[in-house]
Amino acid sequence: MANQDQTDNRVVIGVDLGGTKVLAAVITESGEILSRAKKKTKPEKPPEEILGRVAACCREAAEGAGIALDAIQGVGIGSPGPLDPDKGIVIETPNMNLTNAPVTAFLQKELGIPVFLDNDVNVGTLGEYVYGAGKGLKHVVGIFMGTGIGGGVIVDGKLLHGFSYNAGELGHMKICAGGDVCGCGQKGCLEAYASKTAMIKRFKNAVNSGRKTILTKLVGNDWSKLTSRVFLKAVEEKDELVTKEVRRAARYTGVAVGSLLNILSPEMVVIGGGLVEALGDRVLKIIRKYAKENSFPITFQDVQIVAAALGDDAGILGAAALAWRNLNERKS
Amino acid sequence: MANQDQTDNRVVIGVDLGGTKVLAAVITESGEILSRAKKKTKPEKPPEEILGRVAACCREAAEGAGIALDAIQGVGIGSPGPLDPDKGIVIETPNMNLTNAPVTAFLQKELGIPVFLDNDVNVGTLGEYVYGAGKGLKHVVGIFMGTGIGGGVIVDGKLLHGFSYNAGELGHMKICAGGDVCGCGQKGCLEAYASKTAMIKRFKNAVNSGRKTILTKLVGNDWSKLTSRVFLKAVEEKDELVTKEVRRAARYTGVAVGSLLNILSPEMVVIGGGLVEALGDRVLKIIRKYAKENSFPITFQDVQIVAAALGDDAGILGAAALAWRNLNERKS
Structure with a gap:
C-alpha cells in the first residue's frame, strides 16, 4: 500500500x-x-x-x-x-x-x-475512457481490431448499452451491403474486411494462388504465428502482399469510422488491437484519411483518431x- | 382553452x-x-x-x-x-x-x-418519441426518407447530439464503401440509395434508355410531380420499374437499419417520409426483412420497426x- x-x-x-x-x-x-x-x-x-x-x-x-x-x-x-x-x-x-x-x-x-x-469490449473502451486515451472527454468510440472486431460507445460519459444491452457491435456494422461473408453469418460487416481473420483468409488465398510473400518464411502454414510483430516485420521489409492488405484493412476501417462520426459524432475514436499497436501511425494515417472522406466536415472537425493507450x-x-x-x- | x-x-x-x-x-x-x-x-x-x-x-x-x-x-x-x-x-x-x-x-x-x-430531423424524432410512435420508450431511432434522408437518435430518453451537436446524420452512414455518389459529395451513403433524389436519378436513366413506365404518363418530364401518391398509384398498377426501385430503396434502408441495431440497439426504429406514408407495410415488410438479415438476433429481437405516427x-x-x-x- x-x-x-x-x-x-x-x-x-x-x-x-x-x-x-x-x-x-x-x-x-x-x-x-x-x-x-x-x-x-x-x-x-x-x-x-x-x-x-x-x-x-x-x-x-x-x-x-x-x-x-x-x-x-x-x-x-x-x-x-x-x-x-x-x-x-x-x-x-x-x-x-x-x-x-x-x-x-x-x-x-x-x-x-x-x-x-x-x-x-465495453469494459476495454471504459478503461481507455477513464484511465487511457479518452481521459476527461465526453463522447468516445472504441474499436478493437483483433481476430474479430469489437466496439464500445461512450455517450455523454456513459457506456451506451441500448435496449438489448448489446449496443456497440461496431465490428458488425455494414460497410458493404451484401458484401463479404462475415464469421457471424451476416454480409458486409466491417469484421469481414478488417479483422485478422479476414486478412488471413485473403493471405491464404494469395499464397495458394502462388503469390510470393515473406509470410511463407515467417509463418509457413501455421497462421497462428501471424502476430502483430510479424505484420510489422513484413511491412518494414516492404512485403507487397502484407502492405497492400494492411492498407486495405485500414481503408475499410476508415470508412466505418467516418460513418460512425456521422452517426454518433464522438470527439475521439480510440483504436486498439495488435495491428495499430504494431504499425501505429502507418495504419492510423490511412484510417484518418478515409474517415475524413466519409464524414461531414462538422463531424470530422477536431476529432481525435488515436491508438489505444493501455494495451492489454x-x-x-x-x-x-x-x-x-x-x-x-x-x-x- | x-x-x-x-x-x-x-x-x-x-x-x-x-x-x-x-x-x-x-x-x-x-x-x-x-x-x-x-x-x-x-x-x-x-x-x-x-x-x-x-x-x-x-x-x-x-x-x-x-x-x-x-x-x-x-x-x-x-x-x-x-x-x-x-x-x-x-x-x-x-x-x-x-x-x-x-x-x-x-x-x-x-x-x-x-x-x-x-x-x-432531431426535432421530428423527438416529436415521434414524446407524442407519436415512440411514446414511453427509452431508445428510439428516427429515419425520415424524403428528398434527402435525415435521422435522429434518442438514447436513454435524450436526443443524441454528440461532440459536434450534429450526430444522427443517418442518411450519410456508409452502406456501400466507395459506392454511389451522394448529393453530399461522399460515396456510399444511404441517401445515395434510398432517397427520392436517388430514385429520380435512376428513373430518369431508365426512361432515357427507353424503359416503359407509367411515370411517363403520370409525371412526364416534371419530376417535381413525383409525389407519394404517384408512387402509390404506380405500385398499385404494378408498374415494374417503380415497384423494383421502391423495393431496392427499402432493401438498402433495411441494411442500414440492421447496422443501426448492431450499433445503437434501439427498441424502436420509426420510419417517416412520403414513401412509407404512402406504401406502409409494403415498404416496412422489406425493411424489416433486411434489418433482420443484417443484425444480431439479440439486437433484432423485440425491436419494433414502424411507420411514423404524426405525419407533417x-x-x-x-x-x-x-x-x-x-x-x-x-x-x-
Missing part, C-alpha cells in the same frame, strides 16, 4: 475474463495497479468451475496486495457476451461454457463483496472503472 | 422552420394543438427578415389561441442545420440565408420569452417537446 494517501486507500478488483486466461488486479480509484494474478480459464469446464477459478484469481490478487477481501470495495468483470449487465448474467459465449451463468450472483456469494459485469491492461483497468462507477452511483 | 384542466393550462409554441414555409402552433404539454399559423419563409431574404417572419408566425399562432405572448412559456424551433443548439445558432443552411444567424437570441428579444433551437405534425409537436424539455430541465 505504498504511495497511497488517506483519500485513496480504497481499492477494487478488476477482472479480465477471456477464453484462454483470467486476469485479476487490485486497483485504486486513480488507476494504480497494486497487484496482479493470472489463471487459465479452462473454458470447457462447468460454469461453477470456471467461476471458481475467477474467484480464486481474485483472492490471489488480494493476497498479492496484502489486502483482506472484505476490505475491497467490489469486483468489476469484463467478459465476452452477449450478456445482461443489470442481471449480471452471461447470455451466451461461443468459446466458454458460461451460457446463462449467473456470474455476479455466484461471485458475490463466493467473495462476499459486490460484483459488476459488462461486455469485455485496458481489460483489468476498465473492469476496475466499471466497479468504481457502480459503487459511486450506489452511494450518490 | 376548452378541454383543459387546471394542471395543463400552460402552453408553448412549436415552430417548424423549413426552406419553403414556417409553421407555428400553440401546443399544450400533453400535445394538444390549440391553434396553427403558417407563413412563407422567403429563404433568400436577409436573416432578420426570415426570423421576423418566424416571430410574426408565432404571434399569429398565439392570437389564434387567444393567449397573450407573455402567457406562453417558450418557443421551440426545428430548423435545417448543421446548428449549435446550446448557442442557439444556425451554423449553415444551404437553402436558407441563415448561416451563423443567432436564431434564439433574435427571437427571444423579439418575443420576450425563452426560445430553444434544434435540428429539424412531427415538426411542430417535436418543437413543442423541445421547449417543454428545456423548460422543465431549467425548473428542476
Whole structure:
C-alpha cells in the first residue's frame, strides 16, 4: 500500500475474463495497479468451475496486495457476451461454457463483496475512457481490431448499452451491403474486411494462388504465428502482399469510422488491437484519411483518431472503472 | 382553452422552420394543438427578415389561441442545420440565408420569452418519441426518407447530439464503401440509395434508355410531380420499374437499419417520409426483412420497426417537446 494517501486507500478488483486466461488486479480509484494474478480459464469446464477459478484469481490478487477481501470495495468483470449487465448474467459465449451463468450472483456469494459485469469490449473502451486515451472527454468510440472486431460507445460519459444491452457491435456494422461473408453469418460487416481473420483468409488465398510473400518464411502454414510483430516485420521489409492488405484493412476501417462520426459524432475514436499497436501511425494515417472522406466536415472537425493507450491492461483497468462507477452511483 | 384542466393550462409554441414555409402552433404539454399559423419563409431574404417572419408566425399562432405572448412559456424551433443548439445558432443552411444567424437570441428579444433551437430531423424524432410512435420508450431511432434522408437518435430518453451537436446524420452512414455518389459529395451513403433524389436519378436513366413506365404518363418530364401518391398509384398498377426501385430503396434502408441495431440497439426504429406514408407495410415488410438479415438476433429481437405516427405534425409537436424539455430541465 505504498504511495497511497488517506483519500485513496480504497481499492477494487478488476477482472479480465477471456477464453484462454483470467486476469485479476487490485486497483485504486486513480488507476494504480497494486497487484496482479493470472489463471487459465479452462473454458470447457462447468460454469461453477470456471467461476471458481475467477474467484480464486481474485483472492490471489488480494493476497498479492496484502489486502483482506472484505476490505475491497467490489469486483468489476469484463467478459465476452452477449450478456445482461443489470442481471449480471452471461447470455451466451461461443468459446466458454458460461451460457446463462449467473456470474455476479455466484461471485458475490463466493467473495462476499459486490460484483459488476459488462461486455469485455465495453469494459476495454471504459478503461481507455477513464484511465487511457479518452481521459476527461465526453463522447468516445472504441474499436478493437483483433481476430474479430469489437466496439464500445461512450455517450455523454456513459457506456451506451441500448435496449438489448448489446449496443456497440461496431465490428458488425455494414460497410458493404451484401458484401463479404462475415464469421457471424451476416454480409458486409466491417469484421469481414478488417479483422485478422479476414486478412488471413485473403493471405491464404494469395499464397495458394502462388503469390510470393515473406509470410511463407515467417509463418509457413501455421497462421497462428501471424502476430502483430510479424505484420510489422513484413511491412518494414516492404512485403507487397502484407502492405497492400494492411492498407486495405485500414481503408475499410476508415470508412466505418467516418460513418460512425456521422452517426454518433464522438470527439475521439480510440483504436486498439495488435495491428495499430504494431504499425501505429502507418495504419492510423490511412484510417484518418478515409474517415475524413466519409464524414461531414462538422463531424470530422477536431476529432481525435488515436491508438489505444493501455494495451492489454485496458481489460483489468476498465473492469476496475466499471466497479468504481457502480459503487459511486450506489452511494450518490 | 376548452378541454383543459387546471394542471395543463400552460402552453408553448412549436415552430417548424423549413426552406419553403414556417409553421407555428400553440401546443399544450400533453400535445394538444390549440391553434396553427403558417407563413412563407422567403429563404433568400436577409436573416432578420426570415426570423421576423418566424416571430410574426408565432404571434399569429398565439392570437389564434387567444393567449397573450407573455402567457406562453417558450418557443421551440426545428430548423435545417448543421446548428449549435446550446448557442442557439444556425451554423449553415444551404437553402436558407441563415448561416451563423443567432436564431434564439433574435427571437427571444423579439418575443420576450425563452426560445430553444434544434435540428429539424432531431426535432421530428423527438416529436415521434414524446407524442407519436415512440411514446414511453427509452431508445428510439428516427429515419425520415424524403428528398434527402435525415435521422435522429434518442438514447436513454435524450436526443443524441454528440461532440459536434450534429450526430444522427443517418442518411450519410456508409452502406456501400466507395459506392454511389451522394448529393453530399461522399460515396456510399444511404441517401445515395434510398432517397427520392436517388430514385429520380435512376428513373430518369431508365426512361432515357427507353424503359416503359407509367411515370411517363403520370409525371412526364416534371419530376417535381413525383409525389407519394404517384408512387402509390404506380405500385398499385404494378408498374415494374417503380415497384423494383421502391423495393431496392427499402432493401438498402433495411441494411442500414440492421447496422443501426448492431450499433445503437434501439427498441424502436420509426420510419417517416412520403414513401412509407404512402406504401406502409409494403415498404416496412422489406425493411424489416433486411434489418433482420443484417443484425444480431439479440439486437433484432423485440425491436419494433414502424411507420411514423404524426405525419407533417412531427415538426411542430417535436418543437413543442423541445421547449417543454428545456423548460422543465431549467425548473428542476
